[in-house]
Amino acid sequence: MRKLFLVELQRQWPIAAFFVPVAFAGLSFLMAIATGRMQRQYNVAQQAIMLGLNFVLPMASAIFAVGAVSNDVKDGWLRTLLIRPITRQHYLVVKLAAVYSSFLIAVIIGAILPNVVTAIFFVKTPVQFDLAQVLYIHALMLLQGFLYVVILVFLSCWLPGVFNVIALGLWAILASSISSFIQYVHWMDKWLVILKDYLFPSGFWNSIDAIMGKTGTPFAELAWGFGALAIFLALAFWSIAVIQVDKGSE
Amino acid sequence: MNQRDTTYAKWLAIVGGILLMVAAVMEYWPAGNSLEWLGIEEAKALAASQKKPVFVDVYAEWCGPCKNMDKTVFPDDSVQLILKTRYVLAKINGDDPVDGDTLRKQFHIKAYPTYIVLTPTGRERKRHVGFYPKSPFIQWLVDSTGVPILQWQELDKVMMEASLQKRRVMVLVLNSSQEIESANSMFEEQKVGEIIGKHLVPTLLVRSNSTDRTTIEQLGSSYMAGAMGEVIVLEGDRKEVGRFRLDSQMEFSNGAVANKLAELVAK
Numbered sequence: 347m348r349k350l351f352l353v354e355l356q357r358q359w360p361i362a363a364f365f366v367p368v369a370f371a372g373l374s375f376l377m378a379i380a381t382g383r384m385q386r387q388y389n390v391a392q393q394a395i396m397l398g399l400n401f402v403l404p405m406a407s408a409i410f411a412v413g414a415v416s417n418d419v420k421d422g423w424l425r426t427l428l429i430r431p432i433t434r435q436h437y438l439v440v441k442l443a444a445v446y447s448s449f450l451i452a453v454i455i456g457a458i459l460p461n462v463v464t465a466i467f468f469v470k471t472p473v474q475f476d477l478a479q480v481l482y483i484h485a486l487m488l489l490q491g492f493l494y495v496v497i498l499v500f501l502s503c504w505l506p507g508v509f510n511v512i513a514l515g516l517w518a519i520l521a522s523s524i525s526s527f528i529q530y531v532h533w534m535d536k537w538l539v540i541l542k543d544y545l546f547p548s549g550f551w552n553s554i555d556a557i558m559g560k561t562g563t564p565f566a567e568l569a570w571g572f573g574a575l576a577i578f579l580a581l582a583f584w585s586i587a588v589i590q591v592d593k594g595s596e
Numbered sequence: 597m598n599q600r601d602t603t604y605a606k607w608l609a610i611v612g613g614i615l616l617m618v619a620a621v622m623e624y625w626p627a628g629n630s631l632e633w634l635g636i637e638e639a640k641a642l643a644a645s646q647k648k649p650v651f652v653d654v655y656a657e658w659c660g661p662c663k664n665m666d667k668t669v670f671p672d673d674s675v676q677l678i679l680k681t682r683y684v685l686a687k688i689n690g691d692d693p694v695d696g697d698t699l700r701k702q703f704h705i706k707a708y709p710t711y712i713v714l715t716p717t718g719r720e721r722k723r724h725v726g727f728y729p730k731s732p733f734i735q736w737l738v739d740s741t742g743v744p745i746l747q748w749q750e751l752d753k754v755m756m757e758a759s760l761q762k763r764r765v766m767v768l769v770l771n772s773s774q775e776i777e778s779a780n781s782m783f784e785e786q787k788v789g790e791i792i793g794k795h796l797v798p799t800l801l802v803r804s805n806s807t808d809r810t811t812i813e814q815l816g817s818s819y820m821a822g823a824m825g826e827v828i829v830l831e832g833d834r835k836e837v838g839r840f841r842l843d844s845q846m847e848f849s850n851g852a853v854a855n856k857l858a859e860l861v862a863k
Contacts, residue, residue, distance in 0.1 A: 549619070566618075570615075573613070573614075573615030576609070578612075579612075580608035588600070
């Protein structure tokens with residue numbers, strides 16, 4: 347398993363991929379410094395949301411999980427693995443671990459470090475730093491990232507190439523549009539109003555609102571986040587068990 | 597484990613399903629205690645004794661966004677927790693046949709819903725007009741950053757203090773409490789603080805605040821479109837030294853307020 351993980355990690359990082367976190371870091375630095383100059387106070391938690399959650403997180407998960415499984419099926423890599431004593435479930439666990447590790451590296455270099463370094467060295471205005479809040483936000487952000495990775499890996503079992511990323515993007519846009527429509531047109535319908543919060547798995551993201559507002563532990567939002575994570579993991583494990591890899595490979 | 601084994605998938609689906617049900621039940625279970633809304637006078641009296649700010653919801657029966665807020669934002673646990681613990685709550689029906697008209701005029705209501713936060717002493721702190729989505733509404737409610745200009749004393753006390761200290765009075769007149777945050781940041785500038793500290797005793801009047809309106813009219817300050825308000829400097833006997841218009845551009849031009857104040861102090 348460890349060997350397989352290292353091989354998968356290596357496959358995630360061709361030379362060109364090294365530019366990804368570096369490019370994120372550069373852009374994040376520019377955004378953080380610009381915000382630091384424009385605002386009277388540099389709020390580290392707010393910046394983590396802006397740089398991490400809104401910018402690096404969706405991009406990094408898309409870049410490292412694009413065609414995660416479908417490309418391995420297409421180029422015969424999965425078939426090669428399965429003729430060894432490796433099960434499909436082991437492959438999925440290792441794949442998720444490798445994609446998520448790459449995502450973590452990109453988020454740390456591309457969003458977390460620029461925020462911290464800017465706060466320490468480049469901001470002249472007062473820095474607002476609440477350690478507990480910052481830690482919670484980063485934990486939730488990384489959980490939301492893991493959820494994206496799991497969804498993309500699941501979609502990649504069924505959709506070729508970049509279509510897993512396109513499908514997730516379209517889903518997010520559609521959910522947001524329907525949610526706005528319900529909010530402003532069908533606000534009298536209690537069940538539609540309930541439904542609109544469940545159109546897109548954003549439980550961890552919603553928990554951040556509660557953490558920023560210091561309104562206690564957001565149990566409902568966390569349950570929604572972990573529930574969605576478990577469901578999509580289930581779908582990913584089920585998908586990897588039933589997809590056709592290659593006749594005679596097992 | 598064979599290649600087609602779906603045991604993990606089944607267990608994860610069960611756990612996920614349970615968690616989703618828990619989430620749905622927790623989020624939409626009717627709140628144990630609904631919010632306790634008072635009449636405005638009752639709320640002001642309670643706020644003064646409890647030293648809490650007042651959250652005022654001005655609504656109308658026919659208003660769609662008001663109903664939308666009641667259905668989707670106010671039942672939220674976080675919103676309820678903040679409102680219950682940090683505020684005294686008042687609700688005003690702007691169309692009330694008995695006192696709707698008076699209250700609308702008193703609070704300068706132009707549209708529904710209008711949400712106003714009053715200080716424990718009944719002065720308007722901030723307001724928002726229209727539907728407010730949950731997250732920014734929570735931010736707006738919990739925003740408790742220090743606003744020193746709200747600590748400035750009332751005009752009568754300031755006049756007395758000014759004559760005792762042989763200083764001049766600076767009256768900051770704002771058109772609306774929505775301008776308080778921006779004005780505060782202008783007057784927090786070090787240079788401005790130094791001038792005020794040395795030569796002036798400051799006070800704040802807000803045009804949308806019914807208790808300040810008469811005083812503002814007496815000072816000859818009228819509403820200026822496009823401006824945040826104005827600054828008037830008075831002698832101890834209320835004789836005017838001078839005034840200048842305060843606009844939002846000044847917030848971004850370094851030292852603009854300080855220079856204008858210095859001119860008036862030097863007169």
